[in-house]
Amino acid sequence: MSKFGELLAELRLDRKLTQRDLAHILHVTVGTISNYENDVHFPDVEKLIELADYFEVTTDYLLGRCESRISPDVFAEQITKDRTAGEILKLLRQLPSENKNALDVFLGDAEFRLTVRQHIKETP
Numbered sequence: 001m002s003k004f005g006e007l008l009a010e011l012r013l014d015r016k017l018t019q020r021d022l023a024h025i026l027h028v029t030v031g032t033i034s035n036y037e038n039d040v041h042f043p044d045v046e047k048l049i050e051l052a053d054y055f056e057v058t059t060d061y062l063l064g065r066c067e068s069r070i071s072p073d074v075f076a077e078q079i080t081k082d083r084t085a086g087e088i089l090k091l092l093r094q095l096p097s098e099n100k101n102a103l104d105v106f107l108g109d110a111e112f113r114l115t116v117r118q119h120i121k122e123t124p
Contacts, residue, residue: 005039007062011055012037026050 012022012033019033026033026047035041043051052059056071075086083091095103 003039004042004063005037007064008033008051009037011057015055025054 012019017025019030019037023030023033028047032041036043042048048059048062052062055062056073057069058066058072060066061069075084075089077085079085079088092100092103
């Protein structure tokens with residue numbers, strides 16, 4: 001698992017923010033951000049939650065307790081007319097393996113079609 005500082009620096013760089021930018025957003029000093037990223041000091045609970053909210057990740061992700069960057073808000077997102085992402089995920093976890101294999105084929109096909117569609121849009 002990654003350390004807090006590594007994860008924070010990665011998230012900051014992914015957003016193309018400097019340490020100064022992030023310090024301004026959090027109302028702390030640049031030195032504080034540097035200390036966070038170098039695992040010298042850690043944020044208090046309020047700042048940890050503020051960081052998680054800003055980067056749209058869970059506090060567990062920031063603390064290196066899970067590998068998923070998915071925000072918990074995603075699970076409440078309406079995916080189909082009748083189901084949220086959380087409800088679909090719960091159903092998927094209950095599927096027998098043969099159904100999961102068929103779903104994997106379907107998702108691979110859908111991903112391929114999206115890639116082709118995007119490539120066609122980018123080609124003049």
